[in-house]
């Protein structure tokens with residue numbers, strides 16, 4: 001409990017200790033899905049921090065968990081140009097097209113190359129910028145060149161750290177999504193309140209992230225998987241796999257269902273495996289993203305105007321359309 005006899009310096013020390021403790025506990029809970037303390041212990045520490053910050057407002061840090069949900073309603077979303085364009089992926093719809101992709105890659109790169117396979121999360125793309133470890137900006141893909149500044153809303157997503165475990169300056173890109181369970185609960189609530197339901201989790205995530213009220217975003221349980229790292233000078237990784245492992249290391253959430261393969265036939269087996277597993281995942285995927293793993297080979301392959309030549313998205317057929325026949329209330 002915060003005690004009045006605590007001096008300002010003792011309070012300063014305790015606030016810093018609480019912020020770092022709560023950071024670690026929320027990393028374990030929201031990023032690793034492995035909490036090490038019961039929720040009520042977290043809540044007690046959070047309450048102590050809130051009380052100390054109320055007593056000593058000058059001690060409030062921008063990365064304090066109490067600062068995630070800003071109060072102010074946004075007037076609109078500021079337009080922000082991306083440092084490098086957020087492109088989209090070319091699609092493949094058959095094994096033959098994947099084999100053709102592999103053939104093109106083999107002509108573009110030199111030496112041995114491997115593929116990094118990732119689940120294609122069905123959400124909305126976002127760019128997160130950290131400066132010396134602190135989250136300074138979050139921007140949607142937008143039209144690929146200019147996106148919308150959604151920093152206030154992204155700060156409310158508890159699996160996105162306000163401060164990295166290493167004070168690095170980097171840009172990470174990924175997909176913000178709404179878990180299937182949250183989507184179902186949200187639509188049930190909207191149905192009860194006579195509001196229009198969302199058609200799918202992607203629309204729900206987009207509508208939530210682009211809501212002008214951060215309190216609404218905070219209430220909707222969004223989550224994120226990051227899948228790329230625009231390294232600043234200090235970071236040296238040479239493959240996509242190392243890049244994602246580095247994101248894990250600094251506290252950014254990545255999808256664990258990823259694998260490196262050295263042959264396209266292994267890639268095809270991975271695609272088939274996840275076509276089967278798709279329905280069992282707690283989030284929606286619409287395919288598999290296959291990337292040349294070595295960054296120097298990515299460089300050699302380069303980009304077309306709209307997409308990287310070193311990656312392709314194998315798209316699953318749309319899940320059987322779940323037709324919800326709503327009960328028809330005959331009004332008398």
Ligand SMILES: NC(=O)c1cc2c(=O)c3cc(F)ccc3oc2nc1N
Pocket residue numbers: 086087088089118119120121122123125175227228289307308311
């Ligand atoms: N939805 C996804 O799960 C996902 C999406 C992309 C991209 O859109 C993407 C776009 C690029 F220009 C380059 C790499 C990418 O990698 C990606 N990796 C992923 N795992």
